[in-house]
Each structure stands twice: as structure tokens, then as C-alpha cells.
Amino acid sequence: MSDQGTAGATPPLDLLDERLRRGEGPRAALAAILDRIRGGDLGALPIVLGLLVIWTVFQSLNSAFLSSANLVNLLVESVPVGVIALGVVCVLLVGQIDLSVGSVSGLSAAITAVTFVDAGWPMPLALAAAIGTGAAIGWVYAMMVTRLGVPSFVATLAGLLSFLGVQLYLLGRTGAINLPYDSGLVRFAQLAFVPAWLSYVLVLLAAGWLFLTGRSLAAARRRAGLSARSTRLLVARSLAVLAGLGFAAWYLNEARGIGWMFVCFVGLVLATHYALTRTSWGRTLFAVGGNAEAARRAGINVRRTYTTAFVLCSSLAALGGLLAASRLAAANQATGAGDVNLNAIAAAVIGGTSLFGGRGGAFSALLGILVIQSISNGLTLLDLDSSFRFIVTGLVLALAVALDSAARRSRTAHGWA
């Protein structure tokens, strides 16, 4: 079987134009990647480099940083804000913003605690109440933005204060409600780890799935007479993923292993990635974020698109708050307060989702939260208090936004949008 498919006498349909500078083989592929980076289409590069720098610095300051035990902790700790950041990605994609995700997550934690502990509701009902409240809040924002024309910046800023107030009111005078340690929620968040053998099975499944979907896409493209990735490249990619994830799983299994909560977060990121890139709903998010008027004239219901984005964002914020409370085994006044809000937005932006709308993806929540959580974790290990954490996180956010703007200018100049 030829790796190059239809290549030979007639080039693939999409490579016919004589102006295309495209060669064959790995060198040409590398050159194309370098071209894109120079043009400002940075992809995940800055963030991978940033992570390397951050890890090197903290490891040199404290040798416990890259230990298995600490990384296990880091991953599980990153989940609640990571889930919130995933919602923020959706809102940023349509060119809006939600500044109230922290308050909504805190409110959701309070609702869970009040209904489950104080009122004695069954667990599923309490969870549904919390997440349903989040969805309702998102719907209200969407109505304010689409019907009343309130800028989302202001609508959600108002929400930030109001829902913080509701959270404090619900928690009452004591300001904290403990969740029982033997509840399924707390056990899930604190004690549930994937067995070692299952983690390797999951890694194998991921690599195999990547290869099979890649191969079927390549086969479909070849049948249609379009250019396709060679099987060799697909094998190499899958093997790289297998090696990377396999090593990570092995290293984490040296300690407690991979938390179920983190696995669920990754599953959520993958599901969102699929929805954003493979469904027409996802396409409408990008279209509305890129040019809302053009999307409207193409027959897209722009209001509905905004509404789904806001509802999804607030629902995920509620889910994140729930997980935060489970992790802590308590809902208190600090849940969702402090830097949660900014960390979630910073994670999305640092991960590569543009504040200007229309660019980004689900993986930016995962990558971004790893950066944020690494900084936070490293500074905690160094016994530095939250003042330093705020300063460093703020600086990283400023850097990420500056990079986003610079890359955007460069993209315009180099014609990558």
C-alpha cells in the first residue's frame, strides 16, 4: 500500500495550484510549521515552553516539585478551576466574557451544601439543583446581552456581586457547611484514583483511537482525491502520544496515581473539543465570534448561539464549584472567591483562546490550568503566601494577553487571520 495515496502522476485535488509552496516529507512539514509560527499562528507552542520554564524554575528551587506525589496532587487540584475555564473558553469564543464564574461556582457549592446537608435532599437532586441554577444564571445573562443589549462585561460584573451575596446569604451566619466525608461526592473528589492497570489501558485506547480516526480520515480524503496524512506520520504521532502519556501514567502511578476527577475533566475537555470542531453548533460559535453580522446573514441564529455559550459557561462554573466543595469537603465563604474568577479566565487565555473571539479551543482550558496550577502549587511549596501568588498569576495573565494581541497583529500581517 502506498503511503502517499494518489500522489504520483496527478497531485491531489487540493494541491493543484502552482503557487502553493509544498514539498513532500518531514522536512517540508517542519518548514510549514515554522512558517505558521513566524506568521503568529503560535498554537500550543508558547504554553508548552512556558510550562517547561515554570517547571524548571520550581524544580530548581524545591526538588519536591516534580515528585510523583506532588504532581498527582497538582493534577487533581487543577480540576475545579479547569472545568470553570472550559466554560469560559466557550464564552470567549463567541466574543463575550463572563466575569462572574467564580461567584457562580461559589453559589453552586453553597446550594449543594444547603440542599444536601441541611435539607437532606438526595445527592442527585442536590447536584441537579446546583447545576440547574448555573444554567438559569447563564440564561439570564444571555437574555440581558441579546435582548436588552447590556454588554456582557457589565451584566456579568453585576452577577459577580449579586451571586456572591446570595452565596453568603445561603451559607448563613456560620459561613461554612461541611459535607460528610463518607458522601460519594467527597470520596470521588478526594479518594478515587484510577487503578494502575486501567490507566495503561486508557493510554492505549487513546493512542489507538487517535491512530484509527486519523487513518479513516486519511482514507476518506484519499478516496475523494484530496491530500492526506501518510500512514507513517499517523503511526509516528500515535507512538509519540503513547510514549508521552504512558510515561506520565507510569510516573504518576509511582505515587497514588491519576485521580478519577482529573480523568473526568480530560473526558469533558475531549467532549467539548469534539463539539467545537465536529458539530455545526461548534462552527456557529466560531462564526459568531469571528463576525456576528456575517453569521446572522448566513442564517445562523446568533441569539441562540450566545445563549448556548452563556448557559454552558455558567453550568460548567456551577460544576466546577461543586467539585471544589467536594475536594474541600465543605462549602464556605471562600469557595469561588479570591482568585478563582481571574484564574479561570486567565487559564483560558493563557491556553490560547483569544479575548477577541473566534479563536481558541477546548484544550486551552487544560493547558492553561496546568500553567496556573503549577505556579500556584510551586509558590505554595516555597512557603510563599497568596500575595506572591496573586502577583505572579497577574503577571502571567498580562504576558499571555500581550502575546495574544501581538500574535493577532502578526497573523493579520501574514494572512493567517
Place this chain on the structure above:
Amino acid sequence: MSADATGPALSLRRISKNFGAVAALTDVDLEVTPGQVVAVVGDNGAGKSTLVKVLAGVHRADAGTIAFGDREVTIGGPADAHALGVATVFQDLALCENLDVVENLFLGRELRRGRLDEVTMELRSWELLRQLSARIPSVRVPVAALSGGQRQTVAIARSLLGDPRIVVLDEPTAALGVAQTAEVLNLIERLRDRGLGVIMISHNLADVRAVADRVAVLRLGRNNGFFDTAEVSDEDIVAAIIGAADNVVTRRANRERDAGDE
């Protein structure tokens, strides 16, 4: 090929549209039958683009009726226009610059087989662009990376995907080079031969003369004459556009003719 080559395909009667105190359109009539190209000409601010937007469902007419054959229709939004088979290429093209060519072509009507069917969409994009003799190197680059002419081609290609009955083109050749202008004019003739009705807004009388069967002149938001292209002179069209036979353009033309006679 056309199902109904005789009856009027689309007729606008006494369409009016106001923006605040400004009457952008007043009692405008327009009619296009299948297999006919109608050019709408007029000076800046004559209401051409407003008329396009009424047809596309971007603006609602304040008064007047739109009818397909004998059936009166309402165009309340872009989706209504799509459903009626009215496809519009706007002057600003209305493309999403962050999306690539395929994504723009199929925006709002993606092909799906469970999930998005990217391969078929890409294939059909190439077929469509080849029909239009379009010179676009890659359909997987963001539209922001394309030149003005290439974007125009993408916008026209997009209008044809939904098998429209009427195609409305707002200054389709304004941004194009010589060869691409000729291609677009060929394309308009092909649309007409397929039995579609074409409404073309243009400033360029040479283009109008090349393809249009009828010319409708707008002036200050009102009809100012309908002409058969075969029987009308450029001077008459210009006079209708500007509003009088004695105006700065005719005076200049006369002066130049006099100078040439000497």
C-alpha cells in the same frame, strides 16, 4: 430547465424603508423573471444597498409587498430569504475571516453525517470553485489570507450552494481584476442560462451593458426609469441616474465632443 420561465419570479411593489428621518426607499418597484438579469443602477445614496438588504431579510421593508409569482411573501429575516431561494452576495461579502474557505462556504448549512462531513464539504468546495474558474490556492486557509477578488469569488460561490431561484449581487465586480470581472460576468450569464433570476447592483455601465437584460435606475430612493439594455444609450442611463439631461456629466461630454470635432 427553469420550471416557470414565463411568469414573474419575483416582484417588489411600492417598497419603502425609512431610517429615522431619512427615507432610504420610497415606493420602489422591481421585477425579475426567471432567466433574466436585471441591473439596478444609481448614484451613491440612491438606495441600492438598502434594496439588497430588504431582499436579503437584513432590513424589513416599512411598507410595500414582495411576491413570488402570485404568492405574496414576507421576508422577515435571512432565514426566510434562504427558504424562498433568494441568495445574496453583499458588498461587504459578509464572510467570517477567522474561518477557512470551506467553513465559510457551508456556514449555516453544513453537511453532516452524524458529525460534520469535512471531506465531502471540501470536495464540493473544490468542484464549485472550479466551476467558477476560481483561482484560490487552498480552501483550508482562513479567509483573512485571501485577496479581495478571491473573497468575492468565495462569496459568490457561497450564494450558489443553496440552489437559489434568485441571486442578488451587490457590486460583484467592484473589487475584481480584469480576468476575474470577465469570469464573474460569464458566471452571471451562466446563472441566467440555468433559468435563475439575477439582480445585479453595479456602478459600471460597461458591465451592465454586457450582461443585463433590463436596467432599473434608482435615484434618491425612488424609481427613476426602467430600460431595455438593447434599446437604451449610456447617456440616457446616466441622465436617469443623475436626474436630468442637462447636468455636469452631459455638459462635460458635450464639451469633449465639441473639442474632438475641431
